[in-house]
Amino acid sequence: MKKLVKLILQNSIDVNPLTPFLFDPTFHKPDHFTTGDNYWEKGIKWQSWNWQNTPVGIKFIDSGTVKNPVVKIEIYAKNKLSDEFVESLIAEIKYLYNFELDLTDFYNTFKNDDFLKQIIQKWKGMRPGHPSCLYEYLIVGMVLQNASVRRSVQMFKVLLENYGTNVEFDGKNLWSFWTVGDLSNVSEQDLRDLKVGYRAKSIKKLDEYFSKGLINETELRKKDRETQQQELLKIYGVGPATVWYLLFDVFHHWDFFNHISPWEQKIYSKLFFDTDTTAPVSVEKLFKYIERFRKYKHLAIHYIWEDLWWKRVNKNIEWLEKEIRL
DNA sequence: CATCAGGGCCCTG
């Protein structure tokens, strides 16, 4: 059993995202399966975070309105934090949750779109968002490969509980991500024993690759999309499907949409063409349909996707349950 | 019980 690290409140900062801002669907994505590292209830999100190799706990509190948004960010840590540490962490949070993304043009462009208009109305102020740095998101991407949701959850959890840090803050007991290089003394067989399967090799190589400094997230964020794609594909165990997630969530390309996985194909077919999920339309036809969202292709899909999963939070969607196999 | 297909990717021919 790992030692529990108790974190205490060190800083509390109010941040103003751009309006409109909708707290809950920005901080809680029902389709993000990651468990053990976060907890959500209406208006509050608890999230573990590994920042500069220091485990911290963050409590986001909805403290404003859609038109006049305020997010209170409480930072919990073992020891007092430097101003530099706090400032850089806040900047990273603003980036990852897109506090400064201006959604006006997106909303205006599609205010009359048959498919999007109701969804935009309902979720006005929702931003793409997640708490993962590139290394962490790559781990997530790898456990998503060739696995059902249930299995992905199990793999993520077992990795966190073996290599992460168990933290407690504000009455929540969560797991915080390990640091790049922490797997240097972990063998591929150790990882296999955790039942991550063939991904053991990819995870091990990923940790080595980042340890050697062969990739720099900060620099890569500044490069163009083609360069980012090329750099990501160099990493062992990373292919087009994993890159597709990263380009949106980590690198914030709202326009680019080049991959549809088999289960997503079934779901888009149902949504856009109302086909039975046993007889989905072709991926080519789906791409053609998605073209209508032009420079906001992936952002539009994010809105549509989240809308679907929030519906499921409130009521069972029979055809969807069959596909996701939670 | 056995067999097989997954929310990919690598490697071979």
Place this chain on the structure above:
DNA sequence: CAGGGCCCTGAT
């Protein structure tokens, strides 16, 4: 550039 193999799990 097509297709087999890979780990594990749950469905049949």
